Amino acid sequence: MRTVKRYPTTTGDSWLEMSSYKNCQFLDPKEIKENYDYVIVGGGYGGYGVADRLAELHPEAKIAIFEAIKIGNGDSGKNAGFIIDVPHNFGDQGNTTFEENEMYYHLNTSIINRLQKNIEDSGIDVDWDHCGKYLCCANEKSYKMMEEEARDLDKMKVEYKIYEGEELARRTGTHYYKKALYTPGTLLVNPADVLRGLFTVMPKNVEVYENVPVMRVDEGSQATIYLLNGKRVTANVCIITAGPFMEEFGVCKRIFCPVLSYGAFTRQFTDREMHTFEGVKPWGCTSGHPAGTTVRLTRDNRIFVRNGFTYGTSRTTSHQRIRWAIGKLRRAFEARWPELKHVNFEYVYGGMINMTFNFRPFMIRHSSSVYCSASGEGAGVCKTALCGHYLAEWISGIQSDELRFLQKISTPKHLPPEPFTTIGATIRLMWEEFRAGNEI
Numbered sequence: 544m545r546t547v548k549r550y551p552t553t554t555g556d557s558w559l560e561m562s563s564y565k566n567c568q569f570l571d572p573k574e575i576k577e578n579y580d581y582v583i584v585g586g587g588y589g590g591y592g593v594a595d596r597l598a599e600l601h602p603e604a605k606i607a608i609f610e611a612i613k614i615g616n617g618d619s620g621k622n623a624g625f626i627i628d629v630p631h632n633f634g635d636q637g638n639t640t641f642e643e644n645e646m647y648y649h650l651n652t653s654i655i656n657r658l659q660k661n662i663e664d665s666g667i668d669v670d671w672d673h674c675g676k677y678l679c680c681a682n683e684k685s686y687k688m689m690e691e692e693a694r695d696l697d698k699m700k701v702e703y704k705i706y707e708g709e710e711l712a713r714r715t716g717t718h719y720y721k722k723a724l725y726t727p728g729t730l731l732v733n734p735a736d737v738l739r740g741l742f743t744v745m746p747k748n749v750e751v752y753e754n755v756p757v758m759r760v761d762e763g764s765q766a767t768i769y770l771l772n773g774k775r776v777t778a779n780v781c782i783i784t785a786g787p788f789m790e791e792f793g794v795c796k797r798i799f800c801p802v803l804s805y806g807a808f809t810r811q812f813t814d815r816e817m818h819t820f821e822g823v824k825p826w827g828c829t830s831g832h833p834a835g836t837t838v839r840l841t842r843d844n845r846i847f848v849r850n851g852f853t854y855g856t857s858r859t860t861s862h863q864r865i866r867w868a869i870g871k872l873r874r875a876f877e878a879r880w881p882e883l884k885h886v887n888f889e890y891v892y893g894g895m896i897n898m899t900f901n902f903r904p905f906m907i908r909h910s911s912s913v914y915c916s917a918s919g920e921g922a923g924v925c926k927t928a929l930c931g932h933y934l935a936e937w938i939s940g941i942q943s944d945e946l947r948f949l950q951k952i953s954t955p956k957h958l959p960p961e962p963f964t965t966i967g968a969t970i971r972l973m974w975e976e977f978r979a980g981n982e983i
């Protein structure tokens with residue numbers, strides 16, 4: 544296949560800075576062996592999903608994971624930390640049938656339960672909170688999305704509540720929002736903390752290596768994996784879960800259109816500043832418009848905001864772009880909490896939402912020795928973990944309705960040729976941000 548030209552980089556600081564697992568050590572690359580049964584490229588939630596299930600199905604197998612940067616510094620550790628059970632508006636809105644949404648709900652809850660069980664059984668202490676999620680609207684024009692979601696939840700018989708006025712302000716510590724739909728099944732987590740914590744307690748037959756970029760994967764009766772550090776290993780099967788970098792390996796072409804988005808954390812509030820949040824528990828909301836601002840009050844007393852979209856043509860963000868994003872992030876924070884506008888941001892970063900053109904996942908058997916998987920949408924943590932989980936079953940010859948469903952919907956559309964994609968995506972993202980108005 545192809546030699547990788549672009550590698551992931553770390554730009555900006557994020558959840559990893561607040562993780563108690565930040566400095567834990569994985570294996571020394573000197574320990575890398577020449578041969579494995581399974582090699583997984585990428586240590587995000589997708590890679591975790593594959594490794595977790597393969598290790599369970601094949602306790603005798605030798606399994607290695609190679610992650611290019613520090614685990615938790617990739618997009619799996621740089622998202623907004625919503626592990627969402629219900630089908631989510633961003634990305635897949637209007638693109639899935641009711642039956643598909645029902646199946647997603649079933650699959651999402653089953654993978655959430657599995658992650659929860661792994662956390663409980665291993666005894667790791669990670670930032671994982673069952674506080675549910677608000678879909679918040681600052682503007683009556685945005686009620687449409689909330690009403691559509693409520694209708695689907697009614698049909699699926701999933702519990703939710705509507706809050707507005709003073710009750711909503713008491714729950715969020717701001718009068719900015721007019722109305723919200725609350726679903727209790729979403730978890731709010733520090734995604735880097737959970738991911739890193741889970742990787743530290745992998746079974747003994749799984750070797751985890753970070754800061755070990757993979758340069759090339761060649762297929763054959765066995766896969767040959769060339770590492771950037773000069774080592775070469777072979778594996779019966781190599782599974783590529785490289786997120787937005789999937790195409791770099793030559794396993795597909797013009798499938799992914801990564802969208803950059805930006806996040807910021809305030810410093811921790813003082814006791815006095817926390818009076819604004821008197822009686823308010825940690826909470827989080829996605830916006831009533833797909834291009835609006837995501838907000839969280841974290842367990843360690845910070846506000847997190849995420850907004851801004853740009854098309855990630857070069858699959859990387861930069862310090863300049865992050866600086867540009869700060870203005871919009873600050874406006875969102877200060878509009879919601881004008882009394883706290885003196886509070887600075889401690890960490891700011893940019894990440895890549897790994898979209899496909901039609902928001903469908905990418906889950907393929909490229910050859911007998913190479914498989915690939917990626918989620919293809921904005922709310923990708925659950926989906927990529929479950930694609931990884933069922934990919935491990937596929938490789939192991941286990942058939943199920945769940946696997947058949949994922950195989951059936953794994954139909955990402957090809958992107959139009961350049962320059963149409965870049966121009967089209969840029970205009971569409973700008974238009975969506977304009978339409979989002981004060982939801983940003």
Ligand SMILES: Cc1cc2nc3c(=O)[nH]c(=O)nc-3n(C[C@H](O)[C@H](O)[C@H](O)COP(=O)(O)OP(=O)(O)OC[C@H]3O[C@@H](n4cnc5c(N)ncnc54)[C@H](O)[C@@H]3O)c2cc1C
Pocket residue numbers: 547550551584585586587588589590609610611612616617618619620621622623624625626627755756757758784785786787788804805806849893894895896897916917918920921922923924925927
């Ligand atoms: C700002 C932002 C907010 C988001 N918020 C949410 C949210 O709240 N909830 C949600 O569900 N989803 C959210 N997402 C999406 C979510 O983060 C992704 O869907 C998820 O991280 C995809 O996981 P993955 O494992 O498939 O890919 P990734 O997380 O991208 O993991 C792939 C890994 O492969 C590694 N890799 C790539 N190339 C190589 C190589 N050559 N060698 C070795 N390793 C390599 C990368 O370093 C990376 O760590 C958000 C995304 C962003 C950017």
